Amino acid sequence: MPTSVPAADPPESTGRRGLLRVGLTGAAALAVGGGAGAGAVRYSDTHLSPTARVAPRPDEPGRYAVRVLFQGASDCARACVTFDDGPDPRWTPLVLDILADLGVPATFFVLGEAVTAHPELVAREAEAGHEVAIHNWAHTDVYGVEVGELRDSVDRTIAAIEDAGASAPRLWRPPYGRVDAPALMVAAERGLDVLLWSEHTPTAQAAADAAGAAHAGSVILCHDGRSQPSEELLRTLGESIAA
Ligand SMILES: [Zn+2]
Known part of the structure; x- marks a missing residue:
């Protein structure tokens, strides 16, 4: 069976822990951290023009390239389940229990400040064989952030993850x-791939529908922190993954 990792991954990366192996038809999902909550605010009021954002001159010579993945290949036999915004003592233990019952590995995109507050939850994720990855230090938009601050946010989050015992x-x-x-x-500097998503189910109904919507190669976005999760939603998600 093909690997569950998005097809853009080269062979050497297929062993990455995480990037879920869920049966083809069995993925469920949840949603993105968010519609950003922009509400009625105009984009131009809160963001720089895209043309105002340029990459800085590299400190060292080299090839600065990065892979941005959002979906696996259509011949991939499995889907990937990912959880953002944790760890959160309200939801992460429940998610881990559901995944353990299903025997399904997942990828957790964690917030560095939450890792520092609850390192034991990240340790549990790692011990259970899940992949721990970076969301950001705090749940803030990286768009428009000065590059030094971006590096600091990523580096602090990497350190927090490693200090908690994860790879x-x-x-x-x-x-x-x-x-x-x-x-x-x-x-690129930190050797990170960017993983986005292809399935999004922010409600329990959407999580229920996801069993039919997800397909081979799907990258399913779920949440185990902040405001979106609910027990109903997470249990429905588990049922969809099992379906
Ligand atoms: Zn988020």
Whole structure:
């Protein structure tokens, strides 16, 4: 059976822990951390023009390239389940219990400040064979952030993950999935791939529907922190994964 890792991954990376192996039809999902909550605020009020954002001059010579993955190949036999915004003592233990019951590994995109507050939950994720990856230090948009601050956020989160006992992260999913040239440069500098997603189910109904919606190669976005999770949603998600 093909690996569950998105097809863009080279062979050497297929052993990455995490990047879920769920049966083809059995993926469920949840949603992105968020519609960013922008509400009625105009984009131009909160963001720089895209043309204002440029990657800085590299400190060292080299090839600055990064892979941005959002879906596996259509011939991939499995889907990937990912959880953002944790660890959170309200939800992460429940998610880990559900995944353990299903025998399914997942990838957790964690917030560095939450890791520092609850390192034992990250240790449990790692011990259970899940992959621990970077969301950001805090749940803030990386778009428009000065590159030095971006590096600091990523580096502090990497350190927190390793201090908690997990392996050095290899994936980064910036909050809201928003990336630009400076963020991609930081990813390249740190040897990180950017993993976005292809399935999004922010409600229990959507999680129930996801069993039919997810397909081979799907990257399913779920949450185990902040405001989106609920027990109903997570249990429904588990049922969809098992389906
Ligand atoms: Zn998020």
